[in-house]
Amino acid sequence: MENNDRTFEEQRIEFSNRKFLATPLAGLIVWLTIGIAGLFYPPKITVWVLFIGTGSIVYLGLLLSRFTGENFLDKTKPKNIFDNLFLFTVGQAVLIYSIAIPFFIIDYTSLPLTIGILTGTMWLPFSWMIKHWVGVFHAVVRTVLILLLWYLLPEYRFSAIPFAIVLMYVITILILRSRKTEQ
Numbered sequence: 001m002e003n004n005d006r007t008f009e010e011q012r013i014e015f016s017n018r019k020f021l022a023t024p025l026a027g028l029i030v031w032l033t034i035g036i037a038g039l040f041y042p043p044k045i046t047v048w049v050l051f052i053g054t055g056s057i058v059y060l061g062l063l064l065s066r067f068t069g070e071n072f073l074d075k076t077k078p079k080n081i082f083d084n085l086f087l088f089t090v091g092q093a094v095l096i097y098s099i100a101i102p103f104f105i106i107d108y109t110s111l112p113l114t115i116g117i118l119t120g121t122m123w124l125p126f127s128w129m130i131k132h133w134v135g136v137f138h139a140v141v142r143t144v145l146i147l148l149l150w151y152l153l154p155e156y157r158f159s160a161i162p163f164a165i166v167l168m169y170v171i172t173i174l175i176l177r178s179r180k181t182e183q
Contacts, residue, residue, distance in 0.1 A: 008081070015082035016130035020176050022065035022072070026057045028169035031162045034112075038158030043108055046158045054115055058090055082129050089122040096121070109154065112161035116146045120165075123172075134175045142168045 006014070030053040037049040065072040100114035120142045127135025145164040153160045 006078070011080050011082055012129065012131075015080050016132070019068055019070055020130075021068045021173060022070050023057070023061040024169050024173050024176065025064050025068070026060035028166055028173070029060060030054060030057050031165040031169065035159050035162030035166060038112075038156075038162060043158060047104075047108060047111060050111055050115060050158075050162075054119060085125070085129060089125050093119040093122050109157045112157050113146055113150045116161050116165055117143050120146075120168075132179055134172055134179065137175070138168055138172045 034046065034050050034053050037046045041049070062072050096118035097115070099118060100111060103110040103114050120139050123135035123139040123142075125135075127133060127139075142165060145168065146161050149160045149164055150157055
């Protein structure tokens with residue numbers, strides 16, 4: 001069934017009834033890796049872990065989707081316009097590196113702040129897509145935590161901020177798992 005055979009609202013309901021576990025799990029794994037690198041490695045290495053890790057969340061999410069039952073690459077599923085919208089939010093997150101990189105060049109410790117907050121903005125349209133508060137909660141609380149930790153723990157920016165993001169992913173995954181789906 002093509003997406004033009006279903007109404008906008010039918011496609012939104014179909015989209016919102018998904019599990020949404022693979023991508024947050026990928027984010028959790030990557031930010032956990034960044035936080036661990038921040039504890040044990042010098043900033044020169046941790047910066048690369050952050051860049052490479054956050055750039056690979058989408059690919060890790062694709063892999064994990066095979067194990068969560070979501071299988072993002074399943075060509076037999078009907079097309080859904082919200083899948084395309086979600087890809088645009090991923091594109092938005094990639095474009096945000098154009099803000100983070102110049103600040104990184106001036107102050108390398110800005111990287112967890114800028115990448116952490118700016119890539120978290122994709123949760124706002126996600127909340128609208130699924131008509132659930134979890135995305136707004138994730139984006140707002142994540143932003144507040146990152147800002148607080150950036151100012152309060154400047155010497156631990158490469159570990160405290162990633163671990164705060166991991167905490168947000170854990171909470172978000174629990175909320176997503178327990179939310180009621182639409183009919």
